[in-house]
Amino acid sequence: MRRFLEPSPAVLYLPYIAHGQQPEMEYVMRESTARAFMFTGIGISTMVIRILVILALVPIVLVISGIPGRAAEPIDVHCLVYLDENEDGQHQPQEPGLPGVRVTNGVDVLSTDAMGSVDLQVDPDDYRFVTMTISSGYWPTDAWYHRLDSTTSRADTVRFGLRPAPELSGNSFRWIHIADTQINSLMYYPLAADIQAMNRLELPPVFIVNTGDIVNDGHVRAEWEYYLDQMSVSEIPVFNVVGNHDDDSNELSLALYEEYVGPPYYSFDIGDWHFITFNTWRRYIHTPSQAEWLDRDAAQAPPGSRLVVFEHFSLRYGFPEVLQQFVDLGIQAVFSGHHHFINLSTHPAGIGDYSMVWPRGGGRDWTPRSYSLVSCHEDGSIDFEIKRLLIDHRTILTSPASEDATCGPEVPILVQAYDSAAAPVDLTAHMYDPSGIPLEVVPLSREGISLWRGAFSTDGWPTGEYRIEVHGNFDGVITESCG
Numbered sequence: 001m002r003r004f005l006e007p008s009p010a011v012l013y014l015p016y017i018a019h020g021q022q023p024e025m026e027y028v029m030r031e032s033t034a035r036a037f038m039f040t041g042i043g044i045s046t047m048v049i050r051i052l053v054i055l056a057l058v059p060i061v062l063v064i065s066g067i068p069g070r071a072a073e074p075i076d077v078h079c080l081v082y083l084d085e086n087e088d089g090q091h092q093p094q095e096p097g098l099p100g101v102r103v104t105n106g107v108d109v110l111s112t113d114a115m116g117s118v119d120l121q122v123d124p125d126d127y128r129f130v131t132m133t134i135s136s137g138y139w140p141t142d143a144w145y146h147r148l149d150s151t152t153s154r155a156d157t158v159r160f161g162l163r164p165a166p167e168l169s170g171n172s173f174r175w176i177h178i179a180d181t182q183i184n185s186l187m188y189y190p191l192a193a194d195i196q197a198m199n200r201l202e203l204p205p206v207f208i209v210n211t212g213d214i215v216n217d218g219h220v221r222a223e224w225e226y227y228l229d230q231m232s233v234s235e236i237p238v239f240n241v242v243g244n245h246d247d248d249s250n251e252l253s254l255a256l257y258e259e260y261v262g263p264p265y266y267s268f269d270i271g272d273w274h275f276i277t278f279n280t281w282r283r284y285i286h287t288p289s290q291a292e293w294l295d296r297d298a299a300q301a302p303p304g305s306r307l308v309v310f311e312h313f314s315l316r317y318g319f320p321e322v323l324q325q326f327v328d329l330g331i332q333a334v335f336s337g338h339h340h341f342i343n344l345s346t347h348p349a350g351i352g353d354y355s356m357v358w359p360r361g362g363g364r365d366w367t368p369r370s371y372s373l374v375s376c377h378e379d380g381s382i383d384f385e386i387k388r389l390l391i392d393h394r395t396i397l398t399s400p401a402s403e404d405a406t407c408g409p410e411v412p413i414l415v416q417a418y419d420s421a422a423a424p425v426d427l428t429a430h431m432y433d434p435s436g437i438p439l440e441v442v443p444l445s446r447e448g449i450s451l452w453r454g455a456f457s458t459d460g461w462p463t464g465e466y467r468i469e470v471h472g473n474f475d476g477v478i479t480e481s482c483g
């Protein structure tokens, strides 16, 4: 009888049964507190008093929340984009301006002149920022957007520093797509641990994009602070997108979104790829000029750019007018979240429609907790690897099983090996005879996401108890063996 010892008790795939999963979600359109209050069935005198109280409170609420007053005047802004030679985030007089860098006020897309300067006028009803489109081959040494004080119409000045980043000039690179982190007030989700796994990737992705529902309750300041605290471990730049939960119940969510993660729409370039973040929700986050901006932003992208959009809703469930605009502009692909399942398809309109499961719990489609490692290629194609989260160097010999008895001309070897960040490589199986003498080593071949396969010929083997070891490593960094 031939018996084989199972090398490790580790389990490869944790079949997450939708930990933290929510039932089909209802998006209840709540009215503002003030409106609900005014329409209660109360006596006329009481109503008058309460309305007066509400009116008295409005300016206070607007000031506290930082929401642009509807009567706010446009703000004149002088903007300088410069080469930050010493990369200190400060503009020194000898540091030259950079011409041809696009800057927006949320409607117009203007380019800096030969001195790196551009003047804009920002209407807070449209947009509360001056935002730079990060140019290919450069990276900001400080901020790429400037939030204006919309409680005043005083003129403002902003300086954006850029440093050369040749690693961001090519057309082939990887980036990470996550969606619906949806931090709630219980704050149990250890997002930082997931981000640490992404930090460990052998070939660093150039950015992470979170396509919305960053928090569960956009008006709750503590959720935003928890999110930023967890994301602070990221060694990879992070871009954010507006989701319906971020913009959830009142105008305070506008102020908090913009305070914590910046403008509701913007763009950036890497190589020939032009990435556009787009606010498809637009309930309280006022972006009335976004469609106009999108036309201008796309038109001024470098000639030949491949256009990719990040938004919260999948194209399949989005707004028809938005879809038509994307078609007209030649958008190649849209990455989204919201639905809590993985969708990798092409929309009938010809646009790639890619939606990710939420990483906090399993998906509605029973997908385990995952993120997407996306590759943009030189030829303009895009592909993905869906990576399971929090799986740390798991390896298991699944066949032959421990205590198994087998016979025949060969013994097939099946190994499952997986890690959230690293790729297992160079797996070999080592067979020892009943007296512990090494018999043979066979290389294993990878099949699919995690399965490795090989076989030993049993020709001339005596009956007895045999032992198998599997050796390999993860991205050539940490050597693993089991036996």
Ligand SMILES: [Fe+2]
Residues within 6 Å of the ligand: 212, 213, 243, 244, 245, 312, 337, 338, 339
């Ligand atoms: Fe959502």
